[in-house]
Amino acid sequence: MCIVGGGIAGLVLAVEAGAAGLRTVLLEAGERVGGMLAPVSVGDGLLVDGGAESFATRADVVARLIERWSLPVEIVAPDPAGAWLVVPDDSGAGVRRAPLPRHSILGIPADPESDDVVALVDPVRERLQPLPASEPSLHELVASRLGEALATTIVDTVCRGVYSAPASRLRLSRVHPQLWARVQQTGSLTAAVSDLTTTGERPGSAVAGIRGGLWRLADALAARAEAAGVAIRTDTRVTHLDSGPDGVDVRTNRGGVRARSLVLATGRAEIDRLLGRPDGAAGSPVLLAIARIHAPALDGHPIGTGALVAETVAGQVKALTHASAKWEWLRDELTPHEHVVRLSARDAETARFDAESISEAVTRITGVAVRPSAIRELRVCRWDAQSASVSSGAAPPPPPGIHLAGAAVAGTGLAAVIPHAQALAADLLVHPPTSSNPRPIR
Numbered sequence: 001m002c003i004v005g006g007g008i009a010g011l012v013l014a015v016e017a018g019a020a021g022l023r024t025v026l027l028e029a030g031e032r033v034g035g036m037l038a039p040v041s042v043g044d045g046l047l048v049d050g051g052a053e054s055f056a057t058r059a060d061v062v063a064r065l066i067e068r069w070s071l072p073v074e075i076v077a078p079d080p081a082g083a084w085l086v087v088p089d090d091s092g093a094g095v096r097r098a099p100l101p102r103h104s105i106l107g108i109p110a111d112p113e114s115d116d117v118v119a120l121v122d123p124v125r126e127r128l129q130p131l132p133a134s135e136p137s138l139h140e141l142v143a144s145r146l147g148e149a150l151a152t153t154i155v156d157t158v159c160r161g162v163y164s165a166p167a168s169r170l171r172l173s174r175v176h177p178q179l180w181a182r183v184q185q186t187g188s189l190t191a192a193v194s195d196l197t198t199t200g201e202r203p204g205s206a207v208a209g210i211r212g213g214l215w216r217l218a219d220a221l222a223a224r225a226e227a228a229g230v231a232i233r234t235d236t237r238v239t240h241l242d243s244g245p246d247g248v249d250v251r252t253n254r255g256g257v258r259a260r261s262l263v264l265a266t267g268r269a270e271i272d273r274l275l276g277r278p279d280g281a282a283g284s285p286v287l288l289a290i291a292r293i294h295a296p297a298l299d300g301h302p303i304g305t306g307a308l309v310a311e312t313v314a315g316q317v318k319a320l321t322h323a324s325a326k327w328e329w330l331r332d333e334l335t336p337h338e339h340v341v342r343l344s345a346r347d348a349e350t351a352r353f354d355a356e357s358i359s360e361a362v363t364r365i366t367g368v369a370v371r372p373s374a375i376r377e378l379r380v381c382r383w384d385a386q387s388a389s390v391s392s393g394a395a396p397p398p399p400p401g402i403h404l405a406g407a408a409v410a411g412t413g414l415a416a417v418i419p420h421a422q423a424l425a426a427d428l429l430v431h432p433p434t435s436s437n438p439r440p441i442r
Contacts, residue, residue, distance in 0.1 A: 007035025018228030
């Protein structure tokens with residue numbers, strides 16, 4: 001088997017195939033595997049997540065993956081303080097900061113008249129109505145039942161911060177299938193949220209991480225795959241595929257491989273390029289700034305574990321994660337009054353991060369003054385992330401012998417990507433090709 005793409009999907013497939021005795025090669029264009037699970041240094045040898053830093057716990061797929069392969073990593077829970085929202089105040093000139101509604105999913109509240117919802121928008125009651133024949137966008141679904149203000153101020157802000165896409169480009173069935181199924185059963189958004197939320201649990205706390213950084217999960221999977229005999233080749237970019245009845249020829253910048261079975265575990269744009277398709281809906285680029293700051297004013301964690309910023313609030317930042325408030329292990333690695341924050345740009349193409357812009361954004365979002373001189377380390381990371389599917393249209397199937405995995409086909413997040421990769425691996429191992437050994441092309 002040949003796997004193209006060393007993100008979490010490719011690594012899960014590689015581990016499964018290698019453990020089953022299938023001779024397997026994994027090709028990764030970058031200098032390391034892991035995709036958006038990648039470390040970055042913030043000084044003094046401290047490595048933190050430069051990409052994804054948590055995963056949803058609504059399913060226990062990560063815990064089961066770690067247990068299945070005895071991976072030497074530890075799942076940790078975030079601080080339960082939860083996340084906040086930053087929205088325009090009534091004048092429009094300033095901002096209002098408030099915790100995300102306690103009983104909510106994707107910003108959709110179980111009780112739209114509760115105090116923590118009213119702190120952000122005027123109270124409303126759900127307008128119950130039949131679901132349309134075809135699933136609307138998440139924005140349309142929420143606005144039609146709970147009003148435009150709640151859909152725009154709360155739900156859209158959450159979606160832009162979490163999925164790098166507006167609610168108008170997302171569908172509930174893709175970003176939270178369990179909630180969509182419950183909506184179909186109950187006929188009510190609020191009742192469905194109420195059924196699925198836990199009393200006392202803060203939004204933003206229904207996630208977990210890995211002690212030392214989520215990137216350690218990718219490294220552990222890669223080590224497990226190599227121990228099972230998988231050949232992992234980094235700095236290897238696939239330039240051409242040629243599929244035929246006897247298998248697939250894979251041409252790269254470092255030679256070629258012929259295999260009976262090929263899995264493309266890459267982003268949508270790369271899949272389209274390799275299959276010769278017209279450019280499809282590519283993922284939204286993500287620009288992250290990770291800053292190590294000496295700021296006693298942040299010791300009180302003024303916005304909990306971070307904040308999502310409404311599109312109508314001025315500035316280039318759509319989300320701030322107070323990483324050292326969120327993760328105890330990271331807090332323990334820092335000296336007194338030091339903090340690590342992660343800022344996500346609203347527009348990855350135009351945003352510019354430096355000490356001045358970081359201090360301005362942190363001050364505006366948290367409400368406490370942080371000077372540029374307080375920023376001790378600054379790292380900027382760009383990712384061409386695959387956002388959740390925005391279209392109900394299905395792409396044409398790949399040629400025989402070629403299979404697809406990863407967020408481009410499974411949906412966003414480890415909770416979607418891992419089980420999809422495991423199911424594909426199980427199918428390929430139950431129905432292996434006649435000759436599955438990848439071998440060099442001479």
